[in-house]
Amino acid sequence: MSLVLQGQVGRGEFSREIDAIVQQGEILAIVGANGSGKSTVLQTIAGIAALKSGRLSCDNEVWDEPITKIFTPAQDRHCGVVFQDLRLFPHLSLIANVAYGLRSTEMSKQEAHARAAEELTLVGLDELADRKPGQVSGGERQRAALARALVLRPPVLLLDEPFASVDVSSRKGLRDLLPSLVQGYQGSVVLVSHDPEDVQTLATNILTFG
Amino acid sequence: MIQDDLVPQHRKLVSSYTLVDRIFRRVITTGGLFSLVILGLIGAFLLYRGFEIFSDFGFSFITxxxxxxxxxxxTSTAVLGIGAMLMGSVITSVIAILIAVPCAIAVALFIEFYSPRKVRLILTAVLDLVAAIPSVIFGIWGYAVLLPIIEDWSVPLERWLDFIPIFSVPSGIFGRSPFLAGVLLALMVIPIVTSVAREVYSQAPRDLIDASYALGGTRWGAIRNVVIPFGRSGLVGGAMLGLGRALGETVAVYLTLNLVFDINFRILGSAGGNVASLIATKFGEATEYELKALMAAGLVLFLVTLLVNFMASIVVNRSGKII
Amino acid sequence: MTTILDSLEVPTPRRPWNKKRQTFVRSAILICISLVISWVLSSTTELGGVLGFYFGLAVCLPVVVLIESIRHGRNVAIDRVASSVILAIFGAVVIPWISIVTTVYQKGSKAFHSGYLTTDMRVTASGDPLEFGGVLHAIVGTLILVLIASIISVPLGITAAIYVVEIKGRFASTVRFFTQAMSGVPSIVAGLFIYSTICVFFGGFSAWAGALAYTILMLPTVARTSEEVLKLVPDELRAASYALGASQARTVFQVVLPTIATGLVTSAILGIARVAGETAPLILTASYFVATSRNVSEPIASLPIYIFSSLGLGDANATTRAWGGSLVLLIVVFILFSLARGLSARLSRK
Structure with a gap:
């Protein structure tokens, strides 16, 4: 599993050149100031934003190449994304949130919920499975979002400021949790952060945005 | 085979939808187009039912x-024409709009620029509430409360303005006049026009208003030079929406206007017309042939209001972008 | 010890934009003067009655304000006169609205007796004494008409809104445009259309036909308000759903619609409030029936037609019944409306 991104990302003043390769098992950290276009890179990989020019490919599938008008829609890329603002669905319980992606793959409800429950246990949320996102703490929401992304076993995992909305005390716990979760899983990770500690403890490669 | 890794194969997938999504989009599209279908059916059926009338009377049905x-x-002895009623619809609606538009401007300005925030929120809600009062209630109120007042007022108005033809009443019978119906329609459309006007006035560029104040202008100066010019096209659209409503109103006009088949510009006299209330009046005891004529009249009303509403939505959709 | 600060006179800051007590006093005095003048006018001239008094006031107020403010210069005078004209017109518009509500309440409450809401008119003529009969049949009829109309028009209206907001198809702007135009179709034309199709083919008046006429009138309201509500759903939620591999259908049904469920209820209620008082289409379709009925293939009573038909008789008791029906209808519409307001307030707080 290797992800190759070469070209211009973003529109207008946020647009910038990027050239990055992430091999299987690597964790690429993108660091840089606010507004330097870090999140746009993730959105481009996830398929929510489009490349301006160049090419994005994963293994031997082209995901986005403006020149040939090829664009694989987000739902066919099977990326796992943890958004900066999490975007948990407010009307669904945590377990339903985690099972949401699995249910999109025509998995039966029982099986999806069983898998989701396992994943919630891994992140330590098994007791809160039936709560709504509005009824749990920020750190717990963050774990749920992580579980929702990981349960799909995505070839590419995208983390956008994964600990930004968490207070310092639970940040430590999450930072310890993340490597153990990622270790067992065969894929590439792209991590966006402005916290140097995140980057040092997690990343295998670092890309700095000015 | 290093080459293969470097040059990925193009995958044929140019944002196409899955089967589920294709079905979903097809179903929703069909449902979404339903309103178009209904509008088409209304026109087609009324034309089908009323066609005989148009072919029998031609243009004289309208005049x-x-x-x-x-x-x-x-049926060959029948003479049917809706000219008087059509003219009556226009007269009552024009009276309504002439009264409603200045009132709506004033009320919208009052709500947006003269009242404190709390009062503004309450008034906006009241406006929506009044817009929801059923027309039959406007009608019964117009008949019981407004009719005597307008009747009293028509007498001196006629005495003073007798020399202007539209205000003279040779018959001396006031009462259920186009003026009464027009005032009542005005009260009904004021909430509609006002909420459109309020909406566009609230979007007037704040920086220009502040600039007007900063240059020593008064509140009225800012309104006159910034707000009113900015809201002009939106207001025109709102007025046309109100016009469409007034043209098609049935029950309120039925209760407050004396139907007389005669083109009548004397707005204070107790004689007038309106296509919609013609249909309601004649429907009960109509013969087969007359029913067809009512369908034809309905078609004319439908096309006129559709035209007015088309123009209204074009103007409203464009408003706020001008300036 | 004298410092330089003591010798400087610190001016009190002036805040010309703050309303001073003086302003209120001045306005109050001016309004009182106008009240006196217009009272004199209305008692000496032909401008009789409350309305004449108000009309005099509306003319006097700007004149009095002009005379008072002319000494401050032209611009100030124009500003104050404009304010007084706007205030006068506002009053002229609001007074009839208040009059409608109070008149309906005063005259309508006379028709009320203990059984008014629980009996119908099957053994009572409209002119009979007011302690007999009631509006039960009309309330039940209106409920049935509105229920059928909602069952048809709410899904269709939401579908049209989904088409415009979610699918963004080739005809999206056309659909929006025609929905807007459809909201202007006169209600009597909708009735005429249903009469010329349903009533002619299936033989005569029926509750079905009335409900279908209501559907035509309800559909645009539901579609337009649902569209506004759908636009409130942030694109971020949709993107999150797609990124998890969900199809568009799943995204719409499992994410978009559930997050704005209250908004969709609001749009349905607004549609119901819009049609519940429509009279004209029912004259041509559902007609009227004096007893409580649940048979949808027969003519059925409704509140607007109850009012309308009682009014046509000219009898004093029948007219009072019409006012009673108006009061019930007004209350129904206002309740629906407050419900919609409350729900949409809850939605916007979320």
Whole structure:
């Protein structure tokens, strides 16, 4: 599993050149100031934003190449994304949130919920499975979002400021949790952060945005 | 095979939808187009039912002033024309709009620029509430409360303005006049026009208003030079929405206007017309042939209001972008 | 010890934009003067009655304000006169609205007796004494008409809104445009259309036909308000759903619609409030029936037609019944409306 991104990302003043390769098992950290276009890179990989020019490919599938008008829609890329603002669905319980992606793959409800429950246990949320996102703490929401992304076993995992909305005390716990979760899983990770500690403890490669 | 890794194969997938999504989009599209279908059906069926009338009377159905069934057994003796009613619809609606638009401007300005925030929120809600009062209630109120007042007022108005033809009443009978219907329609459309006007006035560029104040202008100066010019096209659209409503109103007009088949510009006299209330009045005891004429009248009303509403939505959709 | 600060006179800051007590006093005095003048006018001239008094006031107020403010210069005078004209017109518009509500309440409450809401008119003529009969049949009829109309028009209206907001198809702007135009179709034309199709083909008046006429009138309201509500759903939620591999259908049904469920209820209620008082289409379709009925293939009573038909009789008791029906209808519409307001307030707080 290797992800190759070469070209211009973003529109207008946020647009910038990027050239990055992430091999299987690597964790690429993108660091840089606010507004330097870090999140746009993730959105481009996830398929929510489009490349301006160049090419994005994963293994031997082209995901986005403006020149040939090829664009694989987000739902066919099977990326796992943890958004900066999490975007948990407010009307669904945590377990339903985690099972949401699995249910999109025509998995039966029982099986999806069983898998989701396992994943919630891994992140330590098994007791809160039936709560709504509005009824749990920020750190717990963050774990749920992580579980929702990981349960799909995505070839590419995208983390956008994964600990930004968490207070310092639970940040430590999450930072310890993340490597153990990622270790067992065969894929590439792209991590966006402005916290140097995140980057040092997690990343295998670092890309700095000015 | 290093080459293969470097040059990925193009995958043929140019944002196409899955089967589920294709079905979903097809179903929703069909449902979404339903309103178009209904509009088409309304026009088609009324034309189908009323076609005989158009072919019998031609253009004189629209201009004619007479509504006479003649011998119920013999349709060739009938003379049917909605000219007087069509003119009546226009007269009552024009009176309504002439009254409603200045009032709506004043009320919208009052809500947006003269009242404190709390009062503004309450008034906006009241506005929506009044817009929801059923027309039959406006009608019964107009008949019971407004009619005597307008009747009292018509007498001195006629005495002073007798020399202007539209205000003279040779018959001396006031009462259920186009003026009364027009005032009542004005009260009904004011909430509609006001909420459009308020909406566009609230979007008037704040920086220009502040600039006007900063240059020593008064509140009225800012309104006159910034707000009103900015809201002009939106207001025109709102007025046309109100016009469409007034043209198609049935029950309130039925209760407050004396239907007389005669083109009548004397707005204070107790005689007038309106296509919609013609249909409601004649429907009950209409002959087969007359029913067809009512369908034809309905088609004319439908097309006129559709035209007015089309123009209104074009103007409203464009408003706020001008300047 | 004298410092330089003591010798400087610190001016009190002036805040010309703050309303001073003086302003209120001045306005109050001016309004009182106008009240006196217009009272004199209305008692000496032909401008009789409350309305004449108000009309005099509306003319006097700007004149009095002009005379008072002319000494401050032209611009100030124009500003104050404009304010007084706007205030006068506002009053002229609001007074009839208040009059409608109070008149309906005063005259309508006379028709109320203990059984008014629980009996119908099957053994009572409209002119009979007011302690007999009631509006039960009309309330039940209106409920049935509105229920059928909602069952048809709410899904269709939401579908049209989904088409415009979610699918963004080739005809999206056309659909929006025609929905807007459809909201202007006169209600009597909708009735005429249903009469010329349903009533002619299936033989005569029926509750079905009335409900279908209501559907035509309800559909645009539901579609337009649902569209506004759908636009409130942040694109971020949709993107999150797609990124998890969900199809568009799943995204719409499992994410978009559930997050704005209250908004969709609001749009349905607004549609119901819009049609519940429509009279004209029912004259041509559902007609009227004096007893409580649940048979949808027969003519059925409704509140607007109850009012309308009682009014046509000219009898004093029948007219009072019409006012009673108006009061019930007004209350129904206002309740629906407050419900919609409350729900949409809850939605916007979320």
């Amino acid at each position: 004619g002033e007479v509504w006479n069934i003649g011998d119920p057994m013999d």
